[in-house]
Amino acid sequence: MIRSLLLAGAAAALSIGAPASADEVHDATTEEMPSLLTLYKDLHAHPELSLHENATAAKLAAAARAAGFTVTEHVGGTGVVAVLKNGDGPTLMIRTDMDALPVTEETGLPYASKVRTTTATGVETGVMHACGHDTHMATWVGTLRNLAAMKDDWSGTLVMVAQPAEEIGKGARMMLADGLFTRFPKPDFALAFHDAANMPAGTIGIHSGYALANVDSVDIVVKGIGGHGAYPNATKDPIVLASRIVGTLQTLVSRETDPQSPAVVTVGSFQAGATHNVIPDKATLLLTVRSYSDETRKKLLDGIARIARGEAVAAGMPKDKMPVVTVKDDYTPATYNTEPLSGEMMLLFAKRFGDDHVMQIPATMGGEDFGQYYRADKSMQSLIFMVGGVPKTQWEAFKKGELELPPLHSAHWAPDAVAVISTATEAMTAAALDILKKQKK
Incomplete structure (x- = not known):
């Protein structure tokens, strides 16, 4: 019809x-x-x-x-x-x-x-x-x-x-x-x-x-304080913090975006650490973000930055260890x-x-x-x-x-x-x- x-x-x-x-x-x-x-x-x-x-x-x-x-x-x-x-x-x-x-x-x-x-x-x-x-x-x-x-x-x-x-x-x-x-x-x-x-x-x-769709690539460098895996209390674990960020990012689409406004936030890469018993001093998340309207795009990108910082504050990260969120300049409208x-x-x-x-x-x-x-x-x-x-x-x-x-x-x-x-x-x-x-x- x-x-x-x-x-x-x-x-x-x-x-x-x-x-x-x-x-x-x-x-x-x-x-x-x-x-x-x-x-x-x-x-x-x-x-x-x-x-x-x-x-x-x-x-x-x-x-x-x-x-x-x-x-x-x-x-x-x-x-x-x-x-x-x-x-x-x-x-x-x-x-x-x-x-x-x-x-x-x-x-x-x-x-x-x-x-x-x-x-x-x-x-x-x-x-x-x-x-x-x-x-x-x-x-x-x-x-x-x-x-x-x-x-x-x-x-x-x-x-x-x-x-x-x-x-x-x-x-x-x-x-x-x-x-x-x-x-x-x-x-x-x-x-x-x-x-x-x-x-x-x-x-x-x-x-x-x-x-x-709009296509954005976003990098999040999650900072921490590394150390021995046997003594996590002496560290600020960026892997745990990055995991919290990944989980909370899912609410951008499920709870903050109008269900009739299509949106995608996908974490395509989670990079951290090199061995079993060392807590690293950083983790890196690579995201692809998809939307149609400029308004939805802005809401998603602003939300990513807000969530990354908010989870870091909740984890007790000092100001000089706040995550660094970079929206890549090869954005496709x-x-x-x-x-x-x-x-x-x-x-x-x-x-x-x-x-x-x-x-x-x-x-x-x-x-x-x-x-x-x-x-x-x-x-x-x-x-x-x-x-x-x-x-x-x-x-x-x-x-x-x-x-x-x-x-x-x-x-x-x-x-x-x-x-x-x-x-x-x-x-x-x-x-x-x-x-x-x-x-x-």
């Missing part, structure tokens, strides 16, 4: 049908698929970590230049901005992310990544596109090629953005700081998509409003899908792919720094939609309870690349043509 009402409401705002026919968009995408799959396999086999996407960016820049775009490289680090001006009309930004993860691939694919590297923290690891950014980039290239070839069907300005460092929440902010909205045409609309590891391949999901764009695209995709392939999906507590762009300029319309990537046989086995699906960021995540790229490219092309459709004279 909700979805039916959404589609009905959007119908009033949308002139149904893209200027190019469904067959034209589908056929153009089908024609591009062999080269897009070649590109996808190359990107998959040669992944690069956040802030090191040099070869990847060069490949995308070359593809955009070949299609006739004016290309600027090294925007916000390794970012690429490709602009195609095509008469009067709105400005549309389409964004892809480029970075891979420090994950050793275990998919068994013939083009699986064999890349290994040492991270900034000194850890040797494999590198893998375990979040599907390789499908995003292939779609980005397919879309810009389609639109360059269909210039007679649209009018306006197309800004194609290849963004670094999404996985560490820095890339969008870096590109904005380097003048993305001042050096280049400022968008009226922004689009992106993400592959989904919990939807059947080739389906499309949209959530209007808050779709992905919540991603908000605006109306009427979300409803219009739901209707457009349902008309093109069929009602059974397009669905309204729930919001998640995952994070995506695509939300930075709308946050920087709320006059624009913005949407990130999901495209299912679970291969058909895996999905059927999952529905029967015979298989657990690997999530995004898993060493085993291997989406149905053909279904993801073809569906996403056709959807993104159709969306762009609708947004940039020529006005009748």
Whole structure:
């Protein structure tokens, strides 16, 4: 019922049908698929970590230049901005992310990544596109090629953005700081998509409003007075204090947050001590904190600081031993899908792919720094939609309870690349043509 009402409401705002026919968009995408799959396999086999996407960016820049775009490289680090001006009309930004993860691939694919590297923290690891950014980039290239070839069907300005460092929440902010909205045409609309590891391949999901969460990383250094484990009375045990903090933090969500305002406070790491019989002089807690609204985010972060200090006071810690709470600066804001764009695209995709392939999906507590762009300029319309990537046989086995699906960021995540790229490219092309459709004279 909700979805039916959404589609009905959007119908009033949308002139149904893209200027190019469904067959034209589908056929153009089908024609591009062999080269897009070649590109996808190359990107998959040669992944690069956040802030090191040099070869990847060069490949995308070359593809955009070949299609006739004016290309600027090294925007916000390794970012690429490709602009195609095509008469009067709105400005549309389409964004892809480029970075891979420090994950050793275990998919068994013939083009699986064999890349290994040492991270900034000194850890040797494999590198893998375990979040599907390789499908995003292939779609980005397919879309810009389609639109360059269909210039007679649209009018306006197309800004194609290849963004670094999404996985560490820095890339969008870096590109904005380097003048993305001042050096280049400022968008009226922004689009992106993400592959989904919990939807059947080739389906499309949209959530209007808050779709992905604020993501904060918080460190708490709990100080103490160390000593011999046999004489705890002569110490101030930071492990006991940190344990109290962990327990009390749970009340932030269960007792202090409105049950209708989603929130998560997870302690992902508790580090303390080195041996059995020594009470250490500190313990360290590493937290991930998730929310949607700015108000809930502030309440959680303020509450963490208050609880840490309060438990330390209750434990009799001196003033110079109060816990140190640090909110990391790589904060990712919540991603908000605006109306009427979300409803219009739901209707457009349902008309093109069929009602059974397009669905309204729930919001998640995952994070995506695509939300930075709308946050920087709320006059624009913005949407990130999901495209299912679970291969058909895996999905059927999952529905029967015979298989657990690997999530995004898993060493085993291997989406149905053909279904993801073809569906996403056709959807993104159709969306762009609708947004940039020529006005009748």
